[in-house]
Amino acid sequence: MRILGISAYYHDAAACLLIDGKIECAAQEERFTRIKHDASFPMNAIQFCLGYSNTKPSEVDYVVFYDKPFLKFERLLETYLAFAPRGFRSFSKALPEWIKDKLFQKSQLLHDLNEHIDENVNWKPRLTFSEHHLSHAASAFFPSPFDSAAILTMDGVGEWTTTSVGLGEGNRLTIEQEIQFPHSIGLLYSAFTYYLGFRVNSGEYKVMGLAPYGTPKYAGLIKNNLIDIKTDGSFALNLHYFNYCTGLTMTSEAFHDLFGGKPRTPETTLEERHLDIAASIQAVTEEIVLGLGRAISLQTGARNLCLAGGVALNCVANGKLARAGIFDRLWIQPAAGDAGGAVGAALALNYQLLGRSRVVSSSDEMKGAFLGPEYVQSDIEQRLLACGARFNVFEESQLLTKTAEALANGRAVGWMNGRMEFGPRALGARSILADPRSPTAQRELNLKIKFRESFRPFAPSVREEDVKEWFDLSETSPYMLLVGEVAEHQRIPGNDSFDKVSGLDKQAVQRSTIPAVTHVDGTARIQTVSRDLNPRFHGLLSRFKEMTGCPVLVNTSFNVRGEPIINTPEDAFKCFLGTGLDVLVVGNCFLEKSEQTVVSPGPHHELYALD
Known part of the structure; x- marks a missing residue:
């Protein structure tokens, strides 16, 4: 079949x-x-x-x-x-x-x-x-x-439904409850995405990343005016403040008056007010998700919960739901x-x-979400040669050593290995990697390689068996969909300079021994890497640990701002040439930027519209 x-x-x-x-x-x-x-x-x-x-x-x-x-x-x-x-x-x-x-x-x-x-x-x-x-x-x-579980879906809107609660058992599932358009947690979050100057259906994760720089001082304003959150976890929006039912924008003039001005023009300076608004809608979203979780647990008695829909990509809310202990296990x-x-x-x-x-x-x-195309070694070599690439071919052990050495020496590595990931996260098949111990890597990756906003955080990939030594996470997170705190003993104590800065200046303060993956609130969006799901990436983490004592790497998607994640060896080589990447690894091919004779036609990020 x-x-x-x-x-x-x-x-x-x-x-x-x-x-x-x-x-x-x-x-x-x-x-x-x-x-x-x-x-x-x-x-x-x-x-x-x-x-x-x-x-x-x-x-x-x-x-x-x-x-x-x-x-x-x-x-x-x-x-x-x-x-x-x-x-x-x-x-x-x-x-x-x-x-x-x-x-x-x-x-x-x-x-x-x-x-x-x-x-x-x-x-x-x-x-x-x-x-x-x-x-x-x-x-x-x-x-x-899970053989049986409750199911929570949350997004902008499907046909009519915006939020649904279901029950799954064996080979059957039933939808038990629904919240319908125009009442939508996804559209609420997207309205703030629009208001903060980011693109709807694309920039919601920027709002989530921006939130820890502010304080949720507008959360009460949101709950008192924009949304009525019921004790059973359901909610209703006050449509007076939104324009998506009747107009061509997300928010109304009443919304703008309530928050003190017109929507931010994209790419302009982010003010303190914008950071606080991002923090506020994130806090309200977390409250709604936790309220839905508690209500579902009480109503169904289920001990497992499955999540999907665009709101389920809010890994901060997911992490708080996991830590709340409402369910024994989550799967997203x-x-x-x-x-x-x-x-x-x-x-x-x-x-x-x-x-x-x-x-x-x-x-x-x-x-492991590794469901996409892959390329055999002979095909990789032919494709790279056709691009004019110069490379060495190493057997796996030597390749891992060379790559780990490059990372330990502060070099940024483009890494393409095995089947491409399905979904929005790079999980070690189409990734850009760096040393998480570097206090400058986060800014340099954002500005010189990804060409994106400086406030954007990067995720750590850590060997599954080492996660508890480095992060406060009691479960595996293979899909990078849970945020947890960096372990207390990895934090830098007595750093009172953090309290003396505000806004985006917070990113300059080193918070832990792995500053490149520690967000300003001391958290990280964690990927746990198992030997079974991705043996080569696990092997690279192991080799890096042998050299440095650290089983963690910065892992971000192999692309620039506005570009989809790379697919082919040709995509990888073009991105490598047109960015600040130092090393490229495709299959068993190892490429040094300094050895390339092909010149990039121009900055790679200029090929793509801003997201």
């Missing part, structure tokens, strides 16, 4: 292939087209899935789309009627697109499958549709290591946003519709 799951036409288009209920491969379209958050029909991702699994298009039994477009059109129409005539402007602009691209999306899907995959296959009887939050819930529960879908809907749609069809049996894994079924 071969089931192809697809998400597309909104943002983060992706494809996933199940073979006999197992996730064989999955990838986002952006990694092939090099257009960040690409929403187009994922023809490249589908072709990868079919090619990697040696599946002919005619062998695909079902194609399942991750939501129901007609229900989305119904929401648009009913919202207009509810807010008429105030919503006419946005309605009149949206309606032609919805009629053309969304209302008749089944026809569009069939057209795209015929045009881009195989016109000789009769796709119509094979095409079916899931529902948005069912897809999210299925992506959270069915790959999890690593591709929690819309890309993961392709996985969930396929799994929902496999179990919910077809009723196939489910075998629960002791870890999970996402294979």
Whole structure:
């Protein structure tokens, strides 16, 4: 049985292939087209899935789309009627697109499958549709290591649902409760993303990273005016302060008056007020997530909780939920946003519709999120030679030693190894690595390699067996979706200079023995690395520990601001040439920047629009 799951036409288009209920491969379209958050029909991702699994298009039994477009059109129409005539402007602009691209999306899907995959296959009887939050819930529960669990999904909006609570047991799940549009924790957070001058559906993680620089002095204002949080964990927004139902922006003039001014113009200076607003919406979001968690625990008695939806990428809230002890265990879908809907749609069809049996894994079924393309050594060498690259080829032990030495000497390394990750996080397959002990690495990586805002934190990757020595984390975090505190004995005591600075100046104060991955509040977004899931990356961490005593590395995605994470050896080489990276490792190929004769056509980041 071969089931192809697809998400597309909104943002983060992706494809996933199940073979006999197992996730064989999955990838986002952006990694092939090099257009960040690409929403187009994922023809490249589908072709990868079919090619990697040696599946002919005619062998695909079902194609399942991750939501129901007609229900989305119904929401648009009913919202207009509810807010008429105030919503006419946005309605009149949206309606032609919805009629053309969304209302008749089944026809569009069939057209795209015929045009881009195989016109000789009769796709119509094979095409079916899931529902948005069912897809999210299925992506959270069915790959999890739990036979039974509660399920919480949170995002902006699907068809109507913005938050759902479900129960999963064996090969079945049911949605028990829903909060519906326009009341949405995801849209609330996105409204503040917009107000702070960042891009909606892209810059929410910037708000999360900015929050620790401020104080949540506006949290009361938010709760007293913008949102009513109920004791059972549910909530309702005061739509007077928002414009997404009736206008073309996220926030209204009343919102701007409440917070003291117009939305920040992108790329302008971040003021103290902006930092405090970011801290405030993050604090309110954490309160909502914890309230939902407590209510779900009381209502269901479940000891395990699965999470998905874009809000489940808020790893700070996840970390606080984990530490609260409300549940024994959490499991979060690593591709929690819309890309993961392709996985969930396929799994929902496999179990919910077809009723196939489910075998629960002791870890999970996402294979470490290493579900994308990989390149054999001979192919890597041919591709790099075609680019004009100069490199040495080493066997693995020597390669790990050379790479660890470079890192210990303060050099920044581009690292491409094995199958590409699925989801927004680089987990040691398409990563930029550095020494976490360096007090200057965080700023240098941001400004000279990633070309992004200086306040953005970097994550640590640590050997799974060493995590408790370095971080206050009682569980594994293979997908970099939990924030925990740096261990107390790794902190620098008596550093009172931190209390004398404010705002973004806080980043200059060294807080721990691994300052490059310690955020200004003493926390880190942790990835635990196991020998089983990623043996080569684990081996590099082990070699670095042998040399330095530190089993931790800075791990950030292999890209620049506005660029999707690299996919191919060619992508890696282009990024290497056009940035401040010192060393590139692709497979067993080791490249020194100083030895390259090919000159970059220009700064790599200038090829991409700012995110």
